[in-house]
Every structure is written in C-alpha cells, then in structure tokens.
Amino acid sequence: MDKQTITIYDVAREASVSMATVSRVVNGNPNVKPTTRKKVLEVIERLDYRPNAVARGLASKKTTTVGVIIPDVTNLYFSSLARGIDDIATMYKYNIILANSDKNEEKEVQVLNTLLAKQVDGVIFMGNKITDELRAEFSRSRTPVVLAGTVDPDEQVGSVNIDYEKATEEATTKLINNGHKKVAFISESHEEPINGMYRLAGYKNALEKASLSYDDDLVVQSEYTYKVGEVVYEQLEKAGATAAVIADDELALGVLNATLDRGVKVPEDFEIITSNNTKLTAMSRPQLTTIKQPLYDIGAVAMRLLTKLMNKEETDEKTITLPYSIGTEGTVK
Amino acid sequence: MDKQTITIYDVAREASVSMATVSRVVNGNPNVKPTTRKKVLEVIERLDYRPNAVARGLASKKTTTVGVIIPDVTNLYFSSLARGIDDIATMYKYNIILANSDKNEEKEVQVLNTLLAKQVDGVIFMGNKITDELRAEFSRSRTPVVLAGTVDPDEQVGSVNIDYEKATEEATTKLINNGHKKVAFISESHEEPINGMYRLAGYKNALEKASLSYDDDLVVQSEYTYKVGEVVYEQLEKAGATAAVIADDELALGVLNATLDRGVKVPEDFEIITSNNTKLTAMSRPQLTTIKQPLYDIGAVAMRLLTKLMNKEETDEKTITLPYSIGTEGTVK
DNA sequence: CTGTTAGCGCTTTCAC
C-alpha cells in the first residue's frame, strides 16, 4: 500500500552495522569510526533513506516543531511577527505549526490543546487577553510558552513586546506638541491589557503632562478593520478631534481615507499617528506616521527566547521589551 | 523530569479494561458497550488524559498535519490563500506546518524534504515555477500535493488557479477599450509559467485582437515590491505608456503612488489594473482596479482537494480553475 | 567505537 518505506533497520542490514550505529551517523554523533560512517552514509544515499521524524519524536520526546497561535495570518502586523518567528525557528531547525484563532478565546484554548497533543516543543502565542483558562492550560503543560506582541500582566510565561504605554504617551505628546488640543485615542476593547492598561494609560499621561483634560468622547473603542474608518472618523469629527492616536494600521488607514474623502487636509487639519508599523503605513498618501515597532524582531526574539526555554538554558529575563521610535517609514522593503 | 505524563495504559488500568478498549472509545469506534464507554470516559476525564498524537501518528501512519510551502507570509496574496487553507484544514481536523520559501528553489526543496520527513499527510505548495527537482521530489514520495495559485504545465499534481491568460487578456482589453494605445505589461520573470506562458500570452492576445502591435519597451520584468514602483514608472513613462496591467498589488501600488507623486492624474492620464485582489487594492486612493481573484477560495479549494487526495477519494478533476472578474472592491472586510 | 535491548504511546489485527 504505502510505498515501500525504508527504515533505519534496512540501512543497518545493508551496511552490516547495528541500527544504533546508523542512528549515530544520522544524528552526527562523533563516536563513529570514519570508515564506518562513510559506509553507512553510502548505504543511506544508495537506499535514499529518510529518517522518520515521527518515530524519532516518539522515541526522543522532541518533535522540533513549535506551535504558533496567531489571530489572523492576513493581518500584516501578525504576519510580520510570524515571519520573524519562522526564520529563527528554521535557523534552529524547528518547524512551525501555524493556527489561526481569530482572537476567539474558545478557539485559542482548543487550538492550544491540539498543539499540545501534537507534542510541540514550545508555543508562541499572539493574541489579546490571556484568559484564566488559557493561563491554566499554559501552566498545566510543561511546554514553554512565549507571548509575542501580547502581554500578560501575570508574567508567568515569556513575552516580547515594546513599551506600549510609553510609546502611546509619546505619540500623543507629539500630537499635542503639534498644537492639537483635542487628540483622540482609538483602540479595540479596553478589556485587552495592551489597550486598557497600557495604551490608555500612556494617552492619559500625555494629556496630564500637557494639562489637557480627559474627554470620554475622544476615546473610541472600535474593531480593527479598514471599513469602519468612516464611522470612526464621524465620531471623531463630532467630538471635535483634530488628531488621533490609533492602535491599528488598517483602521488608521480607513480613518485616513475617510478623512481625505471628505476633503479634509491631512496632516494640516487632521493628524494621525498609528501604532503598528506595518508596510501599509508607507503605502498611503500621505504616509502615516507610526510607532515604529520592530515587528520582525519581536517575532524573532520571541522565537529565540523560546529556544532557550526549550533547552532549559538560563535566561536573564523572560519579559523582553524591545525599543521603538516614532516616525514615517522612509522606504519599505 | 517531564511531568508525569499519563498514557492510554494508565487509563486502561484505572478503568479495568484493556488499552484496546480505551483506544476504541478515544477513536469513537462504535464497538464498545455503552457502559464500558461511559466508565472509560470518566477515567479519561478524571485523569485528564490526552492522547499523544505523535504515538498515534507512528502507529497509524497518519499525522493529520499537512505541509504548506509559502513564499512569504507577509505577502497578502499568499497569506490570503493560507487563511483559506487553514480554515478548511481545521474543518477537516488537520493542522498546518507553514514554511516560508522566499521562492527560493533550494529552500523549497529543502523544506519539502523536512516536511516529508515529518510525515505530513499532504502538501500544499505556493510558489513559482515547479523545478524538475521539485517535481521529482513530489513524485518520489507518495504524499499528495496540491498547488495553490501556482501552475505546473506538467499537470501531475493537483492545482487550483484562475485562468491567468484570459484574465490578463480581459484586463488589457479593458484598458484598450478605455482608449489606451500604449498599454504596458509588468510582471516578474517570464521564466515563471504564470507570467511567461499565461499572462504574457493574454496580454498579446488582447493587443492582437485590437490590432495593436507588440512593443518590447512596454513589457517590463520587475520584482514584486512596493519600492520599485518609482523605477518602473519611469520606464513606463519613457516608453510612453498611458496604462499598465501589473501582476502584483504591492508593485501596482508603488507604481500608482509614483505616478501620483509626479502629479499625473490617475486614471485620467495613467490607468492601472492590478492582478491579485488583495485588500491593498481597496486601501489606495484612488482604489485600484484589479482582477478579482477569489483568494480565500483558491486556498480553501486547494485544501479541500488535498483532503480528497489524502483519502484517496475519487476526484473528477485535479486541475481546478476558479472564476474571476475585474473591478474594484466596493468594501474590504 | 559498536551492538543489544528496551521502550516511546498508540493502533490494529486476531482471537475469544
């Protein structure tokens, strides 16, 4: 039925050695006489032997694959992180099982469980809020977990982020310094720690430092989609905002275009700073100013951290904060 | 060391049945007395038993995971296909191992091999040209393969695409009908069958039907990046083009912005039709007209086809062509 | 430096 699959045993027989020896040469174990190694290698070549990673995984209890939970691959913010993750994973000989969660708590738990059932050596999680259930699953398994672009106030697992509070404060301040008195803040639900705890706090800090009062109408919670740009802009207009810090690039672009479509001049009459530094920010006209998060690096560093955790290496710090700046992209790759 | 992992054997003992029976209830085999099933289920619950998918994979020779080779997840065209793939995969209880290839032939072969070593039940390939080496690997393994958004003239494996030739012809004709005499055609290397064989042919067909002569200067081969838009636009300007069919959305957006930055009116003085229907097309100002490929569906149908192949089901047709249209996106999701 | 021997945790005949 299945194509005659050749096993380590076949190689051993043909090379007149034991399977242990074959295993050794396959795994690069130095304790093999060069002559023997050569002989085995020849047979492997001749028979076109390919080690079965599943069998190896069962025997060694290591699968060299890590699970990656992502809200949506078609979201440039997350796919950029994913790219960093995959590159570093490949560098360390890991593969990635990618699963979309749509930030749906039920799916997240469900997917985490199938990942663990598949014996992944580690998990990288991107999402929102770490629910209690999720946190329980994380600690129930001994599998290391790293959050990328995702924070958990209860810092039990590894994580890589930027300082959202400071970044948002800086962005807001920049707008205020540009003369805006009514700066709006738009993000998804404040239930999410990144928004509710950090970004919002940063926004408030900036207001306070500038002695501006906080106005509820200037704080809008919205889903992160391009198409709601219209609606959001109308709310901002009604509230009299002349500038906005927006937590998502697609949404920011939607607001930008809605603004332009109404003949409002950007940035002269309405100024926007967005937060995710995806390539979209460089593709709009005018270009969007953004909190320049090192997207690829967040993913890459998260994966690197995970490799350390998987190897039980000493790690100085499990909660990593990467630097950011604010500006426009000069060029996109 | 490892957390005391509980196995099927523990469950069997606790439930006073054989592991065969436990296996049966776990796998929903009907040949189990309801009472027994209930008892086993209770023990599973109590012990919090989770079947080890790796062991299952080794014993059953099925991993319920498929490999997905993608040029770059951060490319919206491909990530949209990937989303369709993952959704259908999930629906059929498969997981996806996602690997970026950068369209690099060496990486493609390398990654395919590690995927096969991991005993994936099937492979979905997105890329360019299927090199001979790749084709050899495909047929050497018994693992079913489906190409998504990728054609192989030698139709040995499954594939899902649109009719690139007809679509490009239609796009070109549309531009010609809008009064353009000098329509350019921009794509990546003509070595790629999609470009060299189909799109280019479609472009030529359109010219011919309109009795326009083919002009080499109007045919540009360029990498698919936003930033080369400038350079490409300059070539088009020099060649006197007043319109262009562009094979990639990021590139098209680059050209669009370069055009606008020069004060040229779009579409009045320069008209563009792009080809990939990514959300970028709706986010530009003006919006880009595009060949509206059903991106998500291409991925979804490819995955569905793969499930059939993996189950050795009868399939009417392994080469699937999906419909397209030409226009602008009214709204983006 | 190399071989022997147990498993890894589960599926799958084959009996009963």
Added chain:
DNA sequence: GTGAAAGCGCTAACAG
C-alpha cells in the same frame, strides 16, 4: 464487545 500481542521507526542507556 473486549483483550492480547505485535509492531510503527527510532533513541538511549548500558554493555562490551
């Protein structure tokens, strides 16, 4: 309807 037993293909002590 249920159990016993033989692997799946490989790693990892443990000898020698």
